[in-house]
Amino acid sequence: xxxxxxxxxxxxxxxxxxxxxxxxxxxxxxxxxxxxxxxxxxxxxxxxxxxxxxxxxxxxxxxxxxxxxxxxxxxxxxxxxxxxxxxxxxxxxxxxxxxxxxxxxxxxxxxxxxxxxxxxxxxxxxxxxxxxxxxxxxxxxxxxxxxxxxxxxxxxxxxxxxxxxxxxxxxxxxxxxxxxxxxxxxxxxxxxxxxxx
Numbered sequence: 334x335x336x337x338x339x340x341x342x343x344x345x346x347x348x349x350x351x352x353x354x355x356x357x358x359x360x361x362x363x364x365x366x367x368x369x370x371x372x373x374x375x376x377x378x379x380x381x382x383x384x385x386x387x388x389x390x391x392x393x394x395x396x397x398x399x400x401x402x403x404x405x406x407x408x409x410x411x412x413x414x415x416x417x418x419x420x421x422x423x424x425x426x427x428x429x430x431x432x433x434x435x436x437x438x439x440x441x442x443x444x445x446x447x448x449x450x451x452x453x454x455x456x457x458x459x460x461x462x463x464x465x466x467x468x469x470x471x472x473x474x475x476x477x478x479x480x481x482x483x484x485x486x487x488x489x490x491x492x493x494x495x496x497x498x499x500x501x502x503x504x505x506x507x508x509x510x511x512x513x514x515x516x517x518x519x520x521x522x523x524x525x526x527x528x529x530x
Contacts, residue, residue: 374525378437380518384511385431392424412479419465419472426461430454437522448523455519462512466505473501 396417403413434454437447481490
């Protein structure tokens, strides 16, 4: 009977040892999975942070350039005012949506609110960009005639408008790829958070 108790005790000790070993392996795997998840998430969050910084800096620089050009080169004040107002609205839109998004950190907030904030950010980001393009097209209706009328030779006015069209097309292409990258980063963050270990 005593041998049976010793044998059972040895088996229980062995099972406890196996359990501790498996638990340690699981904890290591969980730490590795968490570190990989944090790394992937950080890369996607860096895309959003980079877009926020470059957009705010670029729009602010555009406002300063327009104001400086209107002062130095004598640009028509109504035209400069419309351009500056457009960029100020764009700046306010981006500040608003990034402020509403807040900081995205792994494990810092509950999963549901982070995913909800990201979805709202995506929606607001698309709204701000759509409104900005509609305003930009409306603004071009005022800018193109003003550009055309500043040149005494009609061919130069047409050439300037053609140059502006090419620049606008290049801007649309660049903005498309930036928007695609930002929205894809949002989707990837949401996907990563849904499979959070």
